[in-house]
Structures are given as structure tokens and as C-alpha cells.
Amino acid sequence: MNENKLTWAIIGGGNGGQAAAGHLGVLGFKVRLFDIIPETIMAINKQGGIHVEGAVNGFGKVELATIDIKQAVLGADIIMIVAPALAHKTIAKNLVPHLTDGQIIFIHPGATFGALEVRKVLDDEGCKADVVIAEALSLLYACRASKPGTASIKGIKNDLLVAAIPAAKTNEVVKKLNQAFPQMVSGKNVLETSLNNLNAVMHPAPSLLNTSMIESKHEWKYYWDGITKSVGAFVENLDKERIALGKALGLELPSVLELYKVLYNAEGETLSDAVKRNAAYAEIIGQKRIDTRYILEDIPMGLVPMVSLAKKLGVPCERMETVCKLGSFVLNKDLISNGRTLENLNLHETNLEEFLKYINTGSKAS
Numbered sequence: 001m002n003e004n005k006l007t008w009a010i011i012g013g014g015n016g017g018q019a020a021a022g023h024l025g026v027l028g029f030k031v032r033l034f035d036i037i038p039e040t041i042m043a044i045n046k047q048g049g050i051h052v053e054g055a056v057n058g059f060g061k062v063e064l065a066t067i068d069i070k071q072a073v074l075g076a077d078i079i080m081i082v083a084p085a086l087a088h089k090t091i092a093k094n095l096v097p098h099l100t101d102g103q104i105i106f107i108h109p110g111a112t113f114g115a116l117e118v119r120k121v122l123d124d125e126g127c128k129a130d131v132v133i134a135e136a137l138s139l140l141y142a143c144r145a146s147k148p149g150t151a152s153i154k155g156i157k158n159d160l161l162v163a164a165i166p167a168a169k170t171n172e173v174v175k176k177l178n179q180a181f182p183q184m185v186s187g188k189n190v191l192e193t194s195l196n197n198l199n200a201v202m203h204p205a206p207s208l209l210n211t212s213m214i215e216s217k218h219e220w221k222y223y224w225d226g227i228t229k230s231v232g233a234f235v236e237n238l239d240k241e242r243i244a245l246g247k248a249l250g251l252e253l254p255s256v257l258e259l260y261k262v263l264y265n266a267e268g269e270t271l272s273d274a275v276k277r278n279a280a281y282a283e284i285i286g287q288k289r290i291d292t293r294y295i296l297e298d299i300p301m302g303l304v305p306m307v308s309l310a311k312k313l314g315v316p317c318e319r320m321e322t323v324c325k326l327g328s329f330v331l332n333k334d335l336i337s338n339g340r341t342l343e344n345l346n347l348h349e350t351n352l353e354e355f356l357k358y359i360n361t362g363s364k365a366s
Contacts, residue, residue: 006030006179009076011069011091012083013040018151019143020082020108022050025060027180032064034072041065043148054143054153070098078104078176081118082139084293085111085301092121099129104173106162110135111301112197113340115165115190119362120345134164134173137196138263140181142280155280156183157263161196163187166362188251189359195246198263200302201239201256203294205323206231208330211290220286223275232272238319245306248313249356291331299327300339308341313352 006029010021013035021033021044035041044050044065051059066072073079073095081091088107095105099122107114115135122131142155160183164170167189177184187193207214210226220226227235239256246253260266260274268274275281287294303320310317328335342348347355350364358364 006077006176007075008032008180009034009072009079011072011079011081011095012087013037013044013065013148014083015143015145015151016108016139016141017082018044018050018145018149019052019141019153020080021062022052022060022151023056023141023153024180025049025062026052026056026058027060029180031060031062032066032072032076033062034066034069036067037148038067040148041067047149049149051150052153053150055141055156056153069094073098073103076103078106080106080108082108085114085297086293088114088117088301089121092118093125096122096125096127099127099131101130103129103131104176105131105133106173106177107133107135108140109138109197109199110190110193111297111340112194112200112303112305113190113345114194114301115163116194116345116347117340119165132164132166132169132173134162134170135190135193136184137161137187137193138198140183142284154283155264158183158265159262160184161187161193163190163193165190165359167360191249191359192246192251192253195242195249195251195253195306196259197302198256198259199294199298200306201235201242203298204303204327205235205238205319207287207290207292207294208323208326209234210286211330214287214290221281222284222286223278223281224284226286227272227275229270229272232270232275234319236271238323241310241315241317241320242306245310245313245315245317248310248315295327295331296333296335299324299335304336304339304341305345308339308343312342312348 010017010033021031024031049061115133143153145151162184164173170186174186209231243253264278266274266278307317307321
């Protein structure tokens with residue numbers, strides 16, 4: 001099969017969605033893009049694609065931009081969801097009537113337990129199509145869409161871990177993804193991708209610890225100014241809880257420092273040093289309100305599932321749990337009960353053996 005005959009449906013027209021659609025278009029693939037914002041759709045259709053600049057330069061043709069999800073996914077080989085994790089459940093539900101056998105749903109990124117949540121939605125909705133669900137541990141790009149139809153790709157990760165449910169389908173999925181993205185590599189299973197969710201580690205705690213800076217009149221850089229020595233040390237200690245959780249599941253997870261070296265070639269003795277050596281972060285300005293996705297998404301869809309699993313396995317998670325509670329208190333909003341807990345994924349009654357079987361085979365114990 002001619003590699004460029006693959007058809008990609010990009011679900012989401014934000015920063016990552018436009019970067020991915022534009023990049024794929026530059027590479028010569030057939031691309032459709034779905035978004036709920038009519039102005040974004042009209043702008044992309046008017047110019048026939050997306051201008052990309054930075055690490056990728058050119059004009060990526062988009063054969064169709066639409067607010068009709070059916071039009072986007074009809075006949076697509078790969079359905080790439082590039083949208084906030086808070087929207088994954090709704091997107092999955094809207095996809096169900098239009099899915100066909102052989103399609104790949106690729107959640108890019110999946111946050112924590114993204115593939116498990118999408119799988120549950122498809123099962124609950126009685127999806128009959130034989131599809132494979134995969135997730136990436138992070139977004140491939142450091143990017144911004146300055147306006148509809150223009151994406152700035154500030155950096156591309158060197159390697160990006162991807163896994164599928166069932167795990168036996170991972171290599172098949174990655175082989176297809178590699179036709180466009182050679183950076184994507186196979187993970188052991190979706191636990192490895194989920195528990196390597198860097199956003200859960202790098203966003204909630206530093207944001208909460210920089211609340212006064214966020215609400216001040218000062219402009220600041222999130223990573224270069226916000227990850228101070230003390231904030232970085234707290235995050236590194238929180239990260240040790242994540243690593244211990246992985247060990248309890250038979251996974252040797254890299255530390256946050258090791259991930260920065262792999263993903264960005266950014267090295268340092270401390271996290272505070274490493275982020276300042278990541279050129280892709282040079283222009284990342286700190287937010288000016290506390291109620292952003294760094295809290296609203298990365299706690300319930302990032303840290304909460306880790307805490308839920310850690311508690312089930314008896315793994316200490318005091319710092320992660322503290323950040324979840326602090327975020328709820330600061331925002332005066334329950335960020336925990338509606339998160340991706342094992343209870344909400346209907347996996348709370350499984351023992352460890354049954355849980356791992358489901359992760360690896362996609363089938364629950366009878």
C-alpha cells in the first residue's frame with residue numbers, strides 16, 4: 001500500500017490538532033479535521049489547509065475541515081483525538097455511530113487512563129465496530145496556534161511512547177503511525193503510557209505553588225521562572241511516588257529527569273536545571289489565571305487516576321493526593337470524584353491479576 005494513501009481524521013482544532021493536521025498535510029497525507037468552533041473550520045476551509053512554521057515549515061493541505069464528526073471519520077484509517085482529556089468521553093460517545101471495522105482510535109495524548117476511558121465508553125454505548133484504541137504518553141509537539149489556520153511548532157519530541165489496548169496490537173498501530181511519525185515507539189501497555197504522563201507531574205503542583213505569580217501583574221515563563229529550586233525538588237519527590245506505583249505494576253518507569261533527557265535532550269542535575277536547558281520551553285509564558293487545564297484537566301485526568309490505583313495497591317501517594325486536594329480547595333471545586341478513578345472506569349472490583357489481564361488483552365475476567 002502506498003504510504004501516503006493513509007487517511008487521517010484529526011479530532012480537535014486547537015494547538016495540537018492544527019499542528020498535527022498541518023504537519024500531516026505537509027507530508028502529503030490525506031487529512032480531515034473536526035472541531036466544534038465554526039470560525040476555525042471556516043478559516044481552514046477558506047485557505048484549504050494549515051500553514052505551519054518552526055520545526056516544520058510549509059502549507060499542509062486539509063481536504064476537509066468540518067463541524068460534522070461523521071464527515072471527518074468516514075473512511076479514515078486513523079482517528080487521532082487531539083483534544084483536552086475532559087472532552088475524551090464526549091468525543092468517544094459521538095464517534096460510536098460512525099466507527100467501522102479496522103479503524104484505529106489514537107488518543108494523542110491520552111493523559112492518564114485515556115484509552116481505558118474510551119474503551120469503557122465504546123463498550124457502554126454498544127459499539128459493534130472492531131477498532132483498536134491506542135494512546136500516546138504526551139503530545140508530540142510543543143506548539144501554539146496563533147490564529148485559525150496557522151500553527152507554530154516550536155519543538156518535536158525525539159521519542160514518544162505509544163501503546164494500545166489490547167497490548168498485542170501496539171506494534172501494528174505504531175507501524176502505521178511511523179509512516180508519518182518515526183518518533184513514535186511501542187510501549188509495554190497502556191499503563192506504561194499512562195503512568196509516564198508528564199503533564200500530571202509538571203502541571204498541577206507547579207501551578208498551585210505559583211498561584212501568587214499567576215494572579216500577579218507580572219509576566220513570567222512557566223518553566224523557566226516557575227520551576228524554582230524548591231518547586232522542582234517537590235515535583236521530583238512527587239515523581240518518586242509515580243515511579244513506585246509503576247514498580248508495583250512491574251514497570252520500570254523513567255524519572256521526570258530521565259524523561260526530559262529522552263524527549264528533549266534536556267539534561268540537568270535537578271529538574272529546575274533541566275527545564276531551563278529545554279529550548280522548546282523558552283517561549284512558554286505562564287498562565288494568568290489559576291483555573292486552566294493545568295489544574296482542571298491534569299488533576300482529574302492525570303493525578304487522580306494515579307492516586308486511585310496507588311491506593312488500591314497500597315502504594316504511598318501522599319504528595320500526589322495532597323496536590324489533588326489542594327487543587328480542589330484552591331478552586332473550590334471537586335476535582336476528584338468525577339476524575340478517572342478505578343470506580344468511574346468500573347475497574348475497582350478487579351484484583352491485580354484481573355486488572356493486568358484487562359490491560360493486556362482488553363477482556364475482563366469472566
